Structure formats: structure tokens, C-alpha cells
Amino acid sequence: MDARARAAVAAGKAAGFVARRLARRGGTALPGLVAERVCPALLARYAGQLGGGCVLITGTNGKTTAARLLAAVLEAARRPYVHNREGSNLTRGIASALLAESTLAGQLRTGPGSIGLFETDEATLPRAASLLRPRAMVFTNLFRDQLDRYGEVESVAAFWREALEAAPRDAVLVLCADDPSVAELASGWDGPVHWFGIEDARLASADAGAADARWCRACGTSFAYERRFFAHIGHWHCPGCGRRRPRPDTAATDVSLSLDDARFEVSGIGPLRLRLTGLYNVWNALAATSAARVLGIGPEAIRNGLAAAAPAFGRQERVEVEGRVLRLFLTKNPAGANQVLHLLAMVERPLAVAALLNDRFADGQDPSWVWDVDYERLAGRVGRCWAGGDRSEDMALRLVYAGWPEPEAVVRTPSQLLEAVLASVRPGEEVFVLATYTAMLELRELLARRGYVRPWW
Ligand SMILES: [Zn+2]
Secondary structure, eight states: OOHHHHHHHHHHHHHHHHHHHHOSOSOOSHHHHHHHHHOTTHHHHHHTTBTTEEEEEEOSSSHHHHHHHHHHHHHHTTOOEEEOTTSOOSHHHHHHHHHHTBOTTSOBTTOTBOEEEEEOOGGGHHHHHHHHOOSEEEEOOOOOOOGGGTTHHHHHHHHHHHHHHHSOTTOEEEEETTOHHHHGGGGGOOSOEEEEEEOOGGGOOSOOOOOOOOBOTTTOOBOEEEEEEETTEEEEEOTTTOOBOOOOSEEEEEEEEOSSOEEEEETTTEEEEESSOSHHHHHHHHHHHHHHHHTTOOHHHHHHHHHHOOOOTTEEEEEEETTEEEEEEEOOSHHHHHHHHHHHTTOOSOEEEEEEOOOSGGGOSOGGGGGGSOGGGGTTTEEEEEEESTTHHHHHHHHHHTTOOOOSOEESSHHHHHHHHHHHSOTTOEEEEEEOHHHHHHHHHHHHHTTSSOOOO
8 A cells, every 4th residue: 555545544543542432322434534634545445355256245125234244145155355244335334334444554453355345325326436446246136216306217227337437347346127117227338237136027027116207218118017016116128219128147936024034045055044034135146146147156056155154234123121022113215114124014913113204314305205105004903003213203104194093102202102112012012113323323322222232243
């Protein structure tokens, strides 16, 4: 490393030391922020040390989980890696992860063959691709995020095309074949592509929820579907120009989902079991499996890694509270929330559901996106419900409108909510908790303070 990069490493590490003294949480992006101020090209200096290559993972939903699944596979394969597991998916967060693994002289302690595994914000991808020269770039899906960021689908697609311009020509694009918006990235790419998708037709349905209308970029015709899994995800083709879903290189067949796990078959890898459920996590596992294959990792490590992976923050954690079971689901946007509701619809018995809605910056400040969520799907299935969060009244109104029973409590704070739930749920019973990002954060902190879960940080 040159003098400027070394100065950046020193400054970043000093900032990290101070931050750890001052702050309760460790997952801060401050060291990377400071270091990038000193040396804006710091990531490029580190890229040379990542001899195993960099994998950048992006997409509206699933990037955190896909990255964690790939990390578990790398563990199983005993491959050294650096992962921005704890926080920011901007370049400062990636820089922080690298700083934490490096000596004061800027040498990675993980060794010269390390792999860089970086969850990357959609808008950050062009810069990350140009600095890190990735070996693979994984695109999970492209949904519109929330109402207050409407128009985002087009601007994200533009960021991604910019990232393709910046990426090395021999980088492998790992693309979801089932998402036409992701698939069309291949038409602007001369380099290698690895496709993944779900082949199991039994999981597709005619009633797949509200689709964001999607049009073919080549000819402007709306896509048609032989099978649709949900929203715009499925086996699509364009009636105008004849483009169609590519045949996946890594495909899931024989998918079976329970509340606790997902099982499926991938040809060349064998039967896989995941301690996460929901069809969306099958795509996340396919994304991780595809990236692992691009990195040359064998089937055994892929099977073992996926089987060992634990849920990420607030994503299908199971927490016992005085004999009651809370199942936590992060719901950040309509597409993600609809998938969780789809999963809950599998449960045979009457459901108990607590829905928490905050409207702070990290949640998206316009809570009206809940009107795009298909809560109606569970009408008649929910026996009891609770509404919580800063916008608990809006949440309650939405649930009642969807045909759910009157919420047993409509309260702001997580402790009021937990109290209300514990008061009416008996030991042995199960409650599904759906929460936006900051609401989940607060609830989880409360559960950690009371000793029901380990603190995340
Ligand atoms: Zn077309």
C-alpha cells in the first residue's frame, strides 16, 4: 500500500477505536467513512490483496441473506474471506469490514487468497464495481421498494447498467432468470453469465399477488407468464419480440417448504436443506449456490454451508419468551411483506400476528406502502392480532380493512406490545411478528435486554 492508503488505514482504525469506546454498537461504518475521506480509492488498494476475487451481491430484497448464505458456504469450504456482515452496504461499510481484518500497515490478516464478499447497496454498485474489480456480481431481484421512493426501479436499473460499464469484462454476472428486470442486464453484457431460477411448477400460481407492471425494454410489450410465482417473478416471455426467461444453470426442483425449513434439489449439487423458509429464501440460496460455483467451490461445501447457515437479523428468528414462541419477520416493502404473508398462509391453524409499523428514515417515511401489501390473503386465517410501532393506528386500520379481527392492542412501544402479547398468549402458543426495520431493531433490543435473545451487536 502507498503512504496515502496507509494513512487512511491508520485514520480509519483510530476512528474505529474511538467509536467502540463511545458507542454501544460495534457495526459502525465510521472507520470506513474516515479512511475513505483520507484515501478515496482505498478499496482499490485492498482489491489487490483479495486474491480469491470479490463477489458483490445486490438487489432489492435478499442481498443480506444471500451474502450470509454464501459466507456459510465459504466457512464450510474453509476459504478465507472478508464480509461486510455487520452493517453498512455502502463503500464505507465495505471499507470498514476490510479495515477490521487488516493490520495497521493495511495487510489483510485473512491472507492473500482471501475472497471479498460484499453486500452492496443498489446505488453504490457502480462505484464498488469500479474500485473492487469484482470476479462475480450477483443480482437477486428488482422490486420497487416503497411508495416514497417511487420511480426507483428505473433509476436502480440505470445504476446497474452503469456498474456493468465499470466492471471487468471477465466478471461473471449471476442473474435471477425468473426476474425479467434482472434478466435484461444480460443483453448489455458480453461477458459470462450464470443464471439461477426455480423450475418447480407446483409453486407457481394464477393468483400471484399484485404485479408491478413490467415491460420489455427491447420492444415495450408487457411480459406474459407461463407460470408466475409472485409479483413479476416467474417463467416469463415477451410476446412482442420473443425474448424469454433463460434456462437456469443453477435450478431448484422438488421444492418443499415448512415453517422451519426449505428443502429442494439442485442438479449437480444434490438435495439441499435450508434452516430458512419461504420461496424467497430458495432464490437467496440459489444466488449463494451460483456464486459459490463461480468461485469453484464443490457440492459438499455448498450443501453443508447452506444447512449450517443461521437466519440473519430479524429474518425468521425464533425466540422463546416465557414459553411462548415469537417468530420474527422483517417486512420492509410490499414485495417482501407479501412473501411473508404467502408463507403464513401455509399454516393450518388460526394465526396470531403482531404487525409493527414505524415511519423513520430507515423504514421509509411514507407508511402508506402497507396499502400495497396483500393482508387480505390472510383474512379469515388470523385469529388474533396486535398493532404496534410509531404508526400503530395506521397499521390497525390497514389490518381491519383487510378483514382481520380488531387488534387486541394498538400500542406504540415494543414493551407495551410485548406486554399485550404475553397477557393473552398462553405458553406453547406461537405469535408471528412482522416488523419494519427500526421496529424490529427496537423489539430485538428489548428482547436482548430481557435475556431472551443474544444482542445482535
Ligand atoms: Zn420484447
